[in-house]
Amino acid sequence: FLSPILERISSCPAFKNVDPDSIVLDQLTVNEYPPGVGLSPHIDTHSAFEDIIFSLSLAGPCIMEFRRYEDGDWCPKVESPEDGSNCIKKAIYLPPRSLYKEGRYAWHHYIPHHKIDKVNDRIIRRASRRVSFTLRKVRAGLCKCEFPQYCDSQR
Numbered sequence: 001f002l003s004p005i006l007e008r009i010s011s012c013p014a015f016k017n018v019d020p021d022s023i024v025l026d027q028l029t030v031n032e033y034p035p036g037v038g039l040s041p042h043i044d045t046h047s048a049f050e051d052i053i054f055s056l057s058l059a060g061p062c063i064m065e066f067r068r069y070e071d072g073d074w075c076p077k078v079e080s081p082e083d084g085s086n087c088i089k090k091a092i093y094l095p096p097r098s099l100y101k102e103g104r105y106a107w108h109h110y111i112p113h114h115k116i117d118k119v120n121d122r123i124i125r126r127a128s129r130r131v132s133f134t135l136r137k138v139r140a141g142l143c144k145c146e147f148p149q150y151c152d153s154q155r
């Protein structure tokens, strides 16, 4: 099941000039989200995995939200992005059968616990469960990224 997905990733035009050894993905996490169930905010642990992460969404759609804080810490109470709040907020719609690549070293990400998402004027119903396959590369040494405020290897 995974071989064609891994082949598709490595033949992606974005990797044309990239050393193939640097994109060997050797770890898989499978998550199942029943309708309305989300994912709590987190930054993936830097010391455990390399920055490169791919996630394949299957079954139902969802919206994943991202927040970037300058000082690194999650702050549950956030004003709207328009009023000069303390973080940058982004949201990405993940339709079924979509694959996203994300460098997550500086971004908290989460899936709100909703059954209905509103995107601009569209209503998106999470009618079915979502299953995600997240592919990563296990890190061999300490993380030396440029984001010490988010990095468990450097804090």
Ligand SMILES: O=C(O)CCC(=O)C(=O)O
Pocket: 029, 031, 039, 044, 055, 109, 132, 134
């Ligand atoms: O379900 C997803 O696409 C993301 C899962 C995730 O963020 C994680 O396993 O760290």
Ligand SMILES: [Fe+2]
Pocket: 042, 043, 044, 109
């Ligand atoms: Fe994550």
